[in-house]
Amino acid sequence: MNKNAQDNAVALRKRLKQGRQALTTTERSRGALLIRGRLYTWLASQRTRLLEAGRPDIRHIAAFWSMPDEPALQPLLHQWADDETLSVSLPVVTAPDTALSFRLWTPDTDMRAGAYGIQESCGPAAPLPDVVLVPTLGYTRHGDRLGYGGGYYDRTLAALRASGHTFTAIGIAWATGDISAEPYSPASHDIPLDGILTDKGWPVPAPDL
Numbered sequence: 001m002n003k004n005a006q007d008n009a010v011a012l013r014k015r016l017k018q019g020r021q022a023l024t025t026t027e028r029s030r031g032a033l034l035i036r037g038r039l040y041t042w043l044a045s046q047r048t049r050l051l052e053a054g055r056p057d058i059r060h061i062a063a064f065w066s067m068p069d070e071p072a073l074q075p076l077l078h079q080w081a082d083d084e085t086l087s088v089s090l091p092v093v094t095a096p097d098t099a100l101s102f103r104l105w106t107p108d109t110d111m112r113a114g115a116y117g118i119q120e121s122c123g124p125a126a127p128l129p130d131v132v133l134v135p136t137l138g139y140t141r142h143g144d145r146l147g148y149g150g151g152y153y154d155r156t157l158a159a160l161r162a163s164g165h166t167f168t169a170i171g172i173a174w175a176t177g178d179i180s181a182e183p184y185s186p187a188s189h190d191i192p193l194d195g196i197l198t199d200k201g202w203p204v205p206a207p208d209l
Contacts, residue, residue, distance in 0.1 A: 008183070008184070009146065009149070009184075010149075012138060012146065012179065012182060012184065013137060013138070013146065013148070013149065016137050016138045016146070016176070016177055016179070017069070017137070019174075019176040019177070020069050020137075020174045020176055020177070021069060022176075023174065023176070027199075028071075028072075030199070031071060031174065031175075031198075031199025032071040032072040032073075032199070034199050035071045035073075035172065035197055035198070035199055036071075036072075036073065036075060036076040038197060038201070038202070038206075039073075039076060039133075039170075039172075039197060040076060040079065042197075042206050043058065043061075043080075043131070046058060046208070046209045049208070049209070050209060057085070058086075058130045058131060058209065059085065059086060059087060059127070059130055060086075060087045060089065060126065060127045060128065060129045060130050060131075061080060061086060061087070061088050061089070061129060061130065061131045061133070062089050062090075062091065062102045062126065062129035062131070062132045062133065063077050063080075063088055063089070063090060063105075063133045064090060064091055064133055064134075064135050064172075065090055065111075065118060065119045065120070066135070067118060067135075070135055070172070071172055071173075071174065071199065073133070073172065077105070078107055081105070081106045081107055087104055087126065087127065088104070088105050088106070089102035089103055089104050089105055089121065089123075089126030089127075089129065090102065090103060090105045090119075090120060090121040091120070091152070091156070092114060092120045092121065093114055093115035093116075093118075093120070093152065097151070097155075098152075098155065099152070099155040099156040099158075099159040100152050100153070100155075100156040101125065102125070102126040102129060103120070103121040103122070103123045103124065103125060103126055104121065104123040104124050104125075104126045105121040105123055106123070109121050109122060109123045110122040110123075116150075128160070128163075128165045128167070129160075129167055130166075130167055130168070131167065131168050131169075131170065132156075132157065132160070132167055132168070132169045132170070133170055133172055134147075134153050134157075134169055134170065134171045134172065134193060135147070135148075135153075135171075135172060135173075136171035136172055136173035136177060136193070136196065137173070137177055138173070138177045138178075138179040138182075138184070139171055139173050139177055139178065139179065139180075139193070139196050139203065139204070140178075140179055140180045140184065140186075141178070141180045141203050141204060142180075142192065142204070143171075143192035143193045143194070143195075143196065143204045144184070144186040144190065144192055144193075145171050145186075145190065145191075145192070145193050145196075146177075146179060146184065151189075153191075154189055154190055154191055157169055157191040158189070158191055161191070168194045168195070168207055168209060169191070169193045169194050169195075170193065170194060170195045170196065170197060170207075171193040171195070171196040171197070171204070172196075172197055172198075173196060173197070173198050174198055174199060175198040175199050175200040175203070177198070178198075178203060180203075194207045195207045
């Protein structure tokens, strides 16, 4: 990415953060509830569909521990963790400029503040995920994602693909993050998402597995 593109991305991230900070407490609460409900319904319907088709089930979900400005996923993670047929994991930053690792999480798992102050699981290493939930600051309706600039998820999704592992990546964002009308072009190393879910619905349609 050249310097102009980098500067534009920095300015865009700043505007997007300001946009989501302007959301009211009610908008955040209702929006996060809608996201959790749609995500829960999507996963349940996909699992039923796979079962009826005699195909392998979804077992392992790599989620993330929402920061205050992100849609709160924690209540849904508790629901999923109560399902003995599912495992939930959280990302761990092990070193700068590397792919993320994932560690298993349950409500009883010890947590610690990791890189950037984000809570990380102290649980054991997780199986490779069937579904990866990706925190998304900005997005286009083509599935392009603008993250926070660290590149961790780009490296992680690329590494999973390079391993030959099959998975589905879903971005979780506020609708205010839509940059489809912005002069934004993804970098060559950016990995498009399979679906994107916001408080207003699925701007990139929910994928069928």
